[in-house]
Amino acid sequence: MYLTPEEEAMLRGDRGEAVRDALAYQLRVGEFFDAARFVPITNAHMMGDIEVMGDGGFDYLARASAKRARCSVPTTTNARCVDFEFAARLGQDPAEVDKERRLIERLREMNVLTTDTCINYQTLYQPHLGEHVAWGDTGTVIYANSVFGARTNFESGPAALAAALTGRTPEYGFHLDRHRKGTLVVRLEARLDDLADWGAVGKIVGEKHQSYYAVPVFAGGARTPRADELKHLGCALASYGSMAMFHMVGATPEAPSIEAALGGNRPVDELVIDDAAIERVYAGYDLKDRTCNLIVFSGPQLSLFELKSLAERFGGRKLHAGTQVFATTSNGVKSAARRLGYLQALESTGVVVLEGVCFYILQNLSPMRVANGWTNLISNSAKIVNIIGAHRFNTILRRTQDCVEIACSGKLA
Amino acid sequence: MTGPLATIRVVRAFGPVVEGEAVVSAEGFSPRYDLDRWSGVITKPGHKLEGTSLRDKICFFPTAKGGIAAGWAFYDIKHKGIAPKALVFGVTNPVMVQGAVFADIAITEGWDRHPAEVIRTGDWVRVDPARRVIELVRRAG
Numbered sequence: 001m002y003l004t005p006e007e008e009a010m011l012r013g014d015r016g017e018a019v020r021d022a023l024a025y026q027l028r029v030g031e032f033f034d035a036a037r038f039v040p041i042t043n044a045h046m047m048g049d050i051e052v053m054g055d056g057g058f059d060y061l062a063r064a065s066a067k068r069a070r071c072s073v074p075t076t077t078n079a080r081c082v083d084f085e086f087a088a089r090l091g092q093d094p095a096e097v098d099k100e101r102r103l104i105e106r107l108r109e110m111n112v113l114t115t116d117t118c119i120n121y122q123t124l125y126q127p128h129l130g131e132h133v134a135w136g137d138t139g140t141v142i143y144a145n146s147v148f149g150a151r152t153n154f155e156s157g158p159a160a161l162a163a164a165l166t167g168r169t170p171e172y173g174f175h176l177d178r179h180r181k182g183t184l185v186v187r188l189e190a191r192l193d194d195l196a197d198w199g200a201v202g203k204i205v206g207e208k209h210q211s212y213y214a215v216p217v218f219a220g221g222a223r224t225p226r227a228d229e230l231k232h233l234g235c236a237l238a239s240y241g242s243m244a245m246f247h248m249v250g251a252t253p254e255a256p257s258i259e260a261a262l263g264g265n266r267p268v269d270e271l272v273i274d275d276a277a278i279e280r281v282y283a284g285y286d287l288k289d290r291t292c293n294l295i296v297f298s299g300p301q302l303s304l305f306e307l308k309s310l311a312e313r314f315g316g317r318k319l320h321a322g323t324q325v326f327a328t329t330s331n332g333v334k335s336a337a338r339r340l341g342y343l344q345a346l347e348s349t350g351v352v353v354l355e356g357v358c359f360y361i362l363q364n365l366s367p368m369r370v371a372n373g374w375t376n377l378i379s380n381s382a383k384i385v386n387i388i389g390a391h392r393f394n395t396i397l398r399r400t401q402d403c404v405e406i407a408c409s410g411k412l413a
Numbered sequence: 414m415t416g417p418l419a420t421i422r423v424v425r426a427f428g429p430v431v432e433g434e435a436v437v438s439a440e441g442f443s444p445r446y447d448l449d450r451w452s453g454v455i456t457k458p459g460h461k462l463e464g465t466s467l468r469d470k471i472c473f474f475p476t477a478k479g480g481i482a483a484g485w486a487f488y489d490i491k492h493k494g495i496a497p498k499a500l501v502f503g504v505t506n507p508v509m510v511q512g513a514v515f516a517d518i519a520i521t522e523g524w525d526r527h528p529a530e531v532i533r534t535g536d537w538v539r540v541d542p543a544r545r546v547i548e549l550v551r552r553a554g
Contacts, residue, residue: 028514032427032522033507052482054450056492078481136481136508156484159511173507210441210476212506242477242506361482387446387480389457 001030001170002037010166018069022162029159030170038168039151039175043127044075045120045135046160048107050100051081051363053157058099061106064161071111071164076125078137079118079301079328079358086354091371092364100363112164116356117330119301121148122227124332129253132175134163138238139231139300139383141174145245147230149253151175154212154244173212174244180254181263182217182247184209189220189274194399195232195306198225199382200281201273202236203397209269212242217261219249228303235300236382285396287376292412294374295403298328298359299384307337307353311345313404319350320410324372328354360384366391378406417539417548419531423501424523426542427510431498431519432550433471435536437529438462441476442500444486444512453495467497471538471547473528475503483508487516499540501528501547521547 003011011027013020030038050058082092082100104114117123120135121143127133127150134155135141144150153173155163163169173179186205192198205216216237225233225248237243247255255261297310307329319325327346329337334355337343346353362368369391377393379385380403385395398406406412440461444450447457453468490496499519500509513520519540528547532538535553 025515028427029507029511032425032510032514032520034425047481047484052445052489053485054489054492056488057485059492060488136484138481138508141481153507154481156481156508156511156515158484158488158515159507210478211504212477213504239478239480244506387443389459390446390448392456392458394458 001027001035007038016068018064018067019165022165025158026162026166026170030172033170033172035170035172037171039132039171040168041073041132041134041163043125043133044071044073044160044164045078045140046075046112046164047078047136047157048103048161049080049361050096050103051361053103058103061103065106065109069110069165072167073164074113075111075164076113076115076120077107079361080116080356081361081363083354083357086352090362091368096363115330117301118358119231119303119330122231122303123330132169134160134169136160138244139235141244142234142238142246143231145174145180146234146247146252179213180245181215181265182261183213183215183265183267184217184269184271185258185267186216186218186271186273187220188218189272190278191222191275192229194380194401195228196380196382196397196399197278198229198233199236200278200397202233203240203281203382203386204273204277205271206237206239206241206243208271210241212244214241214243215245215247216243217247217249217255217258219258221248225251228306231300232382239383239386282397286394287396287412288394289375290412291376292378292406292410293323294372294377295323295325295407296359296377296379296384297381297403298326299381299387301358302327302329302333304333304336307333307342307346309400311342313401314346314349314351316345317349317408319407323407323410325351325407326354326359327351328357328359331355360388369393376412378403378412417550418552419549421528421531421547422525423521423545423547426521426545427514428499428517428519428542430539430541431471432537432539433469433498435473435532435534435538436462436465436467436470437473437532437534439475441478442472442474443478443480443483444490445480445482446478450486450490453490468495470497471499471501471540472497473501473532477502477505477509481508484512484515487512487518491516491518501540
């Protein structure tokens with residue numbers, strides 16, 4: 001890889017041990033992908049909490065902080081595993097909760113803004129066309145590449161942190177024009193009235209074309225999509241397909257037409273998604289013993305619009321006895337929801353609104369599942385029903401209103 | 414000394430030379446979606462390797478599944494002593510590479526023949542990232 005004089009100096013240790021180690025690590029990753037050079041970044045978004053890092057990662061962070069590792073670009077954190085206000089009520093392990101507190105302190109010492117949100121692209125920072133950033137989780141990446149036309153690869157926690165320290169990232173994957181062109185075409189003929197429908201589209205396309213370098217080009221939608229719809233579509237594509245980018249003709253900046261989005265590529269597949277295809281997704285879930293005592297709105301965190309919609313859908317009704325409903329969002333959105341009254345409405349119904357977390361990575365989730373007698377997990381998020389299986393949940397995707405009805409009636413159909 | 418029984422050439426590779434027992438999967442992998450990170454066993458219901466331990470194994474997967482959180486997971490399971498020795502992917506994604514490099518676990522991507530043609534679960538294999546080859550050393554049993 002070509003190194004600038006500044007990067008050579010970093011590797012020699014001129015900017016300290018932490019920067020030297022970070023760049024050396026990035027160099028190994030860049031060489032794997034045959035990157036020609038590094039590109040400067042303006043923003044980093046990293047995943048870092050005790051549930052995903054474990055004690056090994058925690059020790060690493062403590063060592064890095066002791067080496068005076070300090071982020072050189074604005075750096076924010078993804079959703080984490082503890083909402084301290086609810087930790088005891090959720091039966092989370094006090095020792096791990098304490099580690100999480102100390103882990104947050106280490107990150108702040110390193111000049112990280114511990115914002116704890118996976119919807120930074122809706123709430124914190126919107127990079128512009130062509131802007132290079134280093135983001136994770138996958139939902140943030142696919143939104144940045146697709147909707148903003150910014151440029152980032154999936155940057156896992158260690159990689160995003162290294163990029164934050166050095167202010168650059170290896171130039172491979174979606175930093176390069178050649179990987180940003182469409183590789184398949186998807187015609188949308190379904191109505192797509194609900195967020196879960198958009199997630200179902202992501203599941204259909206992602207499962208069929210599981211590849212980081214598959215870039216679907218969507219065309220023909222009935223109307224212009226809203227940000228939350230693109231959020232659910234992107235999160236599902238990234239989750240089921242490991243995809244980092246899509247185009248939507250007339251909606252995303254690098255897709256004025258199908259031809260422009262394909263950029264000369266011959267599509268490897270042309271799919272049509274109609275209402276029947278979406279209905280097949282919902283019909284495809286095993287309902288097991290039809291228990292429905294857990295409904296989750298999370299993964300990705302909810303926007304203010306989603307929380308408002310949820311409050312209106314519940315409309316002051318009560319949850320069915322024994323049913324638990326969780327929604328997760330960011331501190332900023334929860335604060336706004338409180339000011340506008342949506343939070344109180346949800347809480348009076350019995351919905352638990354957690355901030356700064358994702359349900360999927362909650363500390364102690366497997367024991368929590370057992371202690372609460374949860375088997376089926378019902379959600380309107382196609383992403384979370386895909387990713388939570390290792391905790392032995394049986395997951396079922398349902399439309400938002402269906403989730404609300406199940407929560408209030410106790411009946412799963 | 415005899416040569417390897419079969420050789421697979423890979424496109425990209427990182428890590429130390431390692432030898433171990435092969436686990437050949439027909440399904441893709443994520444250390445978050447599929448693996449119990451306290452035992453090292455695949456626990457996702459319905460995964461084709463459900464119940465299989467990956468500890469110290471040379472793991473062959475056709476694809477990687479989503480998941481930024483996987484980046485810390487390899488370091489975590491290595492710290493716990495339950496990590497695989499190598500990850501051999503047909504197609505992977507940057508998270509797997511970033512995570513494996515961070516944990517100093519051998520990882521490769523791309524193959525000139527499908528491993529299932531020549532390697533079966535339980536066979537003893539060697540991964541040599543610098544030479545970009547995977548060698549079948551001996552058959553199981």
